Amino acid sequence: MSSASGDGRLIAAYLAELRRDLPMGAARRRILAEVGAHLEDGVQAARDSGLPAPDAERRAVERFGSPAELARRLAADLASEGARAAAAVSALALAGVVALWILMGSVARTSPWPGAQLPEELRLPLLVTWVAFAAALAATGLAVALSRAARPRGAVAASVLAVVAIGTSTAACVLVALNGEYLRSEGAVAAIAGVRVAVTLGAALLVARAAVRVVRAPSRREC
Amino acid sequence: VRGEALKGHLDLLLLAAVRSGPAHGYAIIESLRERSAGAFDLPEGTVYPALHRLERAGLLSSRWSVESGRRRRVYALTRSGRVALERHQEDWRRFAEGVSAVVEG
Numbered sequence: 001m002s003s004a005s006g007d008g009r010l011i012a013a014y015l016a017e018l019r020r021d022l023p024m025g026a027a028r029r030r031i032l033a034e035v036g037a038h039l040e041d042g043v044q045a046a047r048d049s050g051l052p053a054p055d056a057e058r059r060a061v062e063r064f065g066s067p068a069e070l071a072r073r074l075a076a077d078l079a080s081e082g083a084r085a086a087a088a089v090s091a092l093a094l095a096g097v098v099a100l101w102i103l104m105g106s107v108a109r110t111s112p113w114p115g116a117q118l119p120e121e122l123r124l125p126l127l128v129t130w131v132a133f134a135a136a137l138a139a140t141g142l143a144v145a146l147s148r149a150a151r152p153r154g155a156v157a158a159s160v161l162a163v164v165a166i167g168t169s170t171a172a173c174v175l176v177a178l179n180g181e182y183l184r185s186e187g188a189v190a191a192i193a194g195v196r197v198a199v200t201l202g203a204a205l206l207v208a209r210a211a212v213r214v215v216r217a218p219s220r221r222e223c
Numbered sequence: 224v225r226g227e228a229l230k231g232h233l234d235l236l237l238l239a240a241v242r243s244g245p246a247h248g249y250a251i252i253e254s255l256r257e258r259s260a261g262a263f264d265l266p267e268g269t270v271y272p273a274l275h276r277l278e279r280a281g282l283l284s285s286r287w288s289v290e291s292g293r294r295r296r297v298y299a300l301t302r303s304g305r306v307a308l309e310r311h312q313e314d315w316r317r318f319a320e321g322v323s324a325v326v327e328g
Contacts, residue, residue, distance in 0.1 A: 031271075034248065034296040038267060041249040041293075065268035073272040077279060 010057040011039045014067055021071030023213045027078050035064065079214045083152035086159035086210035087143035093166055093203035094136050097196055101129070101173065104192045108176075121179050125172040132169035136162045156207070156214040163200075163207045170200040233273050235311040236263065238282060238304055245299035247288070248274060274298055282307050 015036055022028040042060030047053060064070055139162035146155035177193035240251045240258075252270055255263045277283045282304035288297040300308065 030296070033294065035267075035271070037247075037293060037295045038249050038271075041295075045249075063267050065266060070268045070271070073268065074275060077272060077275045080276075080279060 007053075008057070010054075010061055011036070011043070014039070014061045014064070017067035018071055021068050022075060023078060023216055025213075027081065031074055035070075039064070075216065079152040080147070080150060082210040082213035083143075083147040083155035083159075086156045086207045086214070087140070087147045089203050089206045089210070090136075090140045090143050090159045090162040090166075093199055094133075094140050094162065096199045097166055097170060097173075098133065100192050100196045100199070101133075101169075104173070104177070104189055104196075107188045107192070119179070122176055125175040128172040129169045129176070132165045132172065136165035136169065139165055152214045156211045159207050160211055163204050166203060167200050170196050232315070233265075233269070234277060234282075235308070235315055236265075237270070237273055237277060238300060238308040238311065241283065241298055241300050242305075242308060245288075245297045247290075247295040247297050249295075251298065277304070 015032055018035060019028065019032055022031060039060045042063060043053075043056045046056035046059050051059065139158050143155045143158035143162060146152075146158055173196055174193050177189045236255055237251065240246065240254050246254065248267070248271060251274070252265055252267065255265055274283065274285075278285055278298070281301055283298045284301050285296050285298045287294055289295075
């Protein structure tokens with residue numbers, strides 16, 4: 001940022017540094033556009049007040065402070081957003097896999113509900129499924145509560161646990177689906193299990209992205 | 224006015240700055256400077272994170288707007304923001320009256 005020729009290079013350099021310091025995504029695009037427009041306004045106002053172009057640019061940029069510090073402060077807010085998104089993804093994924101589980105139970109020859117007379121091969125996977133559902137529900141509730149309490153790291157950790165529990169239940173579901181001889185409609189069960197795997201993988205990807213964003217952000221927000 | 228003195232009042236100032244209508248960040252800073260007769264010249268590096276935080280809290284909403292051929296992000300008070308502003312105002316009045324009574328009384 002040593003250039004001060006008044007040809008916009010100082011602003012371009014500032015925005016490039018800010019871009020480098022912010023996590024990728026729609027929020028970064030919005031921040032860069034917003035800061036860029038503000039810098040242009042600042043330069044225009046300073047020039048209207050009689051400052052030469054290089055000084056006008058320098059003044060506009062200096063008012064924002066260092067790009068790293070601005071990115072750090074904005075990233076703290078992005079972390080909160082990431083934590084809320086992770087908690088929402090966990091909740092939606094859990095609702096989705098439970099709905100798919102109910103759907104699968106409705107087409108299965110053997111009832112998967114507790115208390116049913118189960119073949120030996122299905123007992124363990126079904127037990128794992130129910131325990132994993134309970135763990136996912138508890139972790140998702142914790143993630144939502146922590147994200148509302150402005151504790152993004154705790155919230156995203158709970159979301160990761162929820163997705164691990166959802167993944168465990170999905171793995172157990174796949175084991176159940178492989179026991180085709182007990183199922184009324186093998187094709188439908190396989191399709192439901194496939195959708196469930198896709199939902200689980202999608203949720204894992206989204207929560208992992210949010211976790212990276214939160215971990216990269218500072219743990220305390222300042223304003 | 225030193226930054227330390229403004230801590231805790233930043234939300235009130237920003238919410239009050241958009242009470243009369245939507246405004247972009249530059250206009251909000253200018254408005255606060257003019258209305259305070261130069262006392263509150265808030266740095267952009269403080270204002271934008273606070274605006275984004277208030278938006279995430281649901282107290283402000285924002286949208287892109289094109290003015291004079293330039294695209295700017297414009298902030299407006301939400302219903303929750305208006306309620307929060309009234310509450311902050313009441314808290315501020317009590318605080319100011321208390322300080323004034325002690326310091327000048």
